[in-house]
Amino acid sequence: MQTPLNEADEKKVKKITCRSTPIRSKAIYILICSLIILAIAAAIISFVLFRNATILEYSGISNDVGHLAAKAIDPEMVDDYISQGENAPGYADTKERLEDIKAASHDVKYLYVYKIMEDGCHVVFDLDSPDLKGSDPGTLIDFDESFEEYIPQLLAGKEIDPIISNDEYGWLLTTYIPLKDSEGNCVCYIGTDVAMSTLLTSQLTFGVQMIFLFAGIVILITAVAVWLVDYSLVYPINSMTLRAQNMNFGDPEVLQENVKAIEDLKIHTGDEVEKLYTTFLSMTQKSTGYLDEIREQNDTLSKMQSSFIMILADMVENRDENTGAHIRKTAAYVRIILTKMKEMGIHKDVLTDEYIENVVNSAPLHDIGKIQVPDAVLNKPGKLNDMEYEIMKTHTTAGKTVIDQLIKQVPRCAYLQEARYMANYHHEKWDGNGYPEHLSGEDIPLSARVMAVADVFDALVSKRIYKPPMPLDKAFSIIKEGAGTHFDPDVVKAFFAAEEEVKTVEEQYHQK
Structure with a gap:
């Protein structure tokens, strides 16, 4: 976009300083700030989308496990399981199938079956976990505070949305799948708890990946932008500055060489910088022409003055x-x-x-x-x-x-x-x-x-x-x-x- 400078002028251009912040630095600051703001906004949006997608995925896993467990339980035997416990016919076989289902899904931390009644949750099945022994059949468990708003729906046998809680059992995503009898009445709920700690790990991993990704993008875009600013803005402007600093108005021959050096820059950026260059070149050429005219007029005046002095002196001398x-x-x-x-x-x-x-x-x-x-x-x-x-x-x-x-x-x-x-x-x-x-x-x-x-x-x-x-x-x-x-x-x-x-x-x- 312009004729390259020689090595000596390249060094001089690099040494040109400004009174305050140079335009190159300003452009970089604006770009980096804009990219950082954009990156933060994109990261937040991506993070939220990732979190929602992960929760949806875990909800799907929890629902699938709950539906599989529902198929393994005979709804007609629920009351017998509560009253007789492990002595009820088929209880042991059903519990074993539930444990197999739980073992098949590594994301499920707790799997249990409760009958929801006015006085609380009556345990039907409560499988043991590595960190917590399950409750015995028939045990009454008080409602957890995080479930209070859902109690009316649970008592009515309705389906509820996944619940995210953080209590003494940990950070959990819970789904309740209603188990209905042959008449369509809800006899109990299959509760599935998925540990959200895996979600936190996934979020942190995703966040780190996003940071590195956006950092790489920012660095790449900044490098390209700096090159473009240098090549299409700073370099042409500093080249014109150098030529202007070298202008010698006292020597006509040197001045003509200075103007020729400006012409030889041939800046063609196609933007305001090119317009500035053409205006600068035109002004310099016109100024040089005016200076030539002034110099000729001065020479004429000088000759007239010398002639006047000599004529005046001759007048005196002739006397x-x-x-x-x-x-x-x-x-x-x-x-x-x-x-x-x-x-x-x-x-x-x-x-x-x-x-x-x-x-x-x-x-x-x-x-x-x-x-x-x-x-x-x-x-x-x-x-x-x-x-x-x-x-x-x-x-x-x-x-x-x-x-x-x-x-x-x-x-x-x-x-x-x-x-x-x-x-x-x-x-x-x-x-x-x-x-x-x-x-x-x-x-x-x-x-x-x-x-x-x-x-x-x-x-x-x-x-x-x-x-x-x-x-x-x-x-x-x-x-x-x-x-x-x-x-x-x-x-x-x-x-x-x-x-x-x-x-x-x-x-x-x-x-x-």
């Missing part, structure tokens, strides 16, 4: 006749430095791929504040005076203000936060002598510390209206000298570890 390709070169240097720091294990808890991309993408905005600096100051061909320098320094806080406005519009944009740091703090110095807030050491955001090196280096090696480009060796020397005072030593270390890459970028833009 500044001194900077040339400054924003692109500094972004390239920032990428080189951050990548090298990551390779060297510096700030490895911070330098994730996402962080590096955010910093690099926002690097072109580090001088966005220059948009508020007057052209006369921004493009002055010579050295700035103190007042002009103070105006120029405001480009850091002005950049922060501009980006703060952007952050209000796009509050969850991570790269704008880094752009804010770089715009406001890229002129801070490691020793605290920078501006605008005189931050020092690691109080300066990492992205701004990296931009400080990239910004100064590019300013040194680039041509300006007021100066020629500085030789690379001298520029590198100045950066090295600034480690620990102007620059973060770790950033400088990474910068020099990537010296050749830095030179390559500079040469590329120098040729342009």
